Amino acid sequence: MRRSGRIVRQVLETVKEVVAPGVTTMELERVAEKKIRDLGARPAFKGYYDYPCVLCTSVNNEIVHGIPSERRVLKAGDIVSIDTGVVLDGFYGDAAITVPVGGELTPELDKLLEVTRESLYKGIEAARIGNTIGDVGAAVQQVVEANGFSVVREFVGHGIGTKLHEDPQVPNYGTPGSGPKLRDGMVLAIEPMVNVGRSETRLLDDKWTAVTQDGSYSAHFEHCVAATKNGPVILTE
Numbered sequence: 001m002r003r004s005g006r007i008v009r010q011v012l013e014t015v016k017e018v019v020a021p022g023v024t025t026m027e028l029e030r031v032a033e034k035k036i037r038d039l040g041a042r043p044a045f046k047g048y049y050d051y052p053c054v055l056c057t058s059v060n061n062e063i064v065h066g067i068p069s070e071r072r073v074l075k076a077g078d079i080v081s082i083d084t085g086v087v088l089d090g091f092y093g094d095a096a097i098t099v100p101v102g103g104e105l106t107p108e109l110d111k112l113l114e115v116t117r118e119s120l121y122k123g124i125e126a127a128r129i130g131n132t133i134g135d136v137g138a139a140v141q142q143v144v145e146a147n148g149f150s151v152v153r154e155f156v157g158h159g160i161g162t163k164l165h166e167d168p169q170v171p172n173y174g175t176p177g178s179g180p181k182l183r184d185g186m187v188l189a190i191e192p193m194v195n196v197g198r199s200e201t202r203l204l205d206d207k208w209t210a211v212t213q214d215g216s217y218s219a220h221f222e223h224c225v226a227a228t229k230n231g232p233v234i235l236t237e
Helices: 002-018 025-038 107-125 133-146
Strands: 055-059 062-064 079-088 091-100 157-159 166-170 187-190 193-195 201-203 210-212 218-220 223-228 231-234
Touching: 002 025, 002 079, 002 091, 025 055, 025 079, 062 079, 062 193, 062 218, 079 107, 079 218, 091 107, 091 218, 091 223, 107 133, 107 187, 107 193, 107 218, 107 223, 107 231, 133 166, 133 187, 166 187
Parallel strands: none
Antiparallel strands: 055 062, 055 079, 062 210, 079 091, 157 166, 157 187, 187 223, 193 218, 201 210, 223 231
8 A cells, every 4th residue: 555655646746747827637637647557556536436537636616526627727826636546456545635826825725725734634643543533533623623714524534445435434523532443554545625615515517526615715635544553654655
């Protein structure tokens, strides 16, 4: 899983370098697919429940599962969440980043990205043997809400291993001490999705793209994390 996680990270870093005003989300898709294949892995998303692409590219008020398109042209001041997964020798890796498109972001969007990233790392710190799923979610939620943003509740993180999505589900909110206990070797995909405005979502007509109900911007960061005797180990760095 460390090997598949490393490939995911290389793909995200490669795609991030291509993000610029005037680039389409389909161009990001082509770069990602070539990189995955060049590194000897297989895309995890393409064909998963008939999803058509190797990336999810979610722009501005899109939360997750935005489908790359030749028609979606990135503009300065946009933010784009890039989510991808691979499978290598039967084991999955999955991670996401949100990056600014050219130029400077507004202070609010800067803060959104910073807080979402921070909430991910607080969740990771809580992913320790003997802690619970509720501890992880509560750690994420506390950071997000303390900064005046909201946590998406309809979409959650998940266990990951020989399948892309495994039990347990990993909400980005929760009650400390509640839910399944983390055991040695358990791997979680922890993925805060954070909105500037309210937490409610809706699905677009493509049946994939989830957007904020109120049109506010949303950020998404994700890592695969193993609970081990030496503490949490991030597999997608």
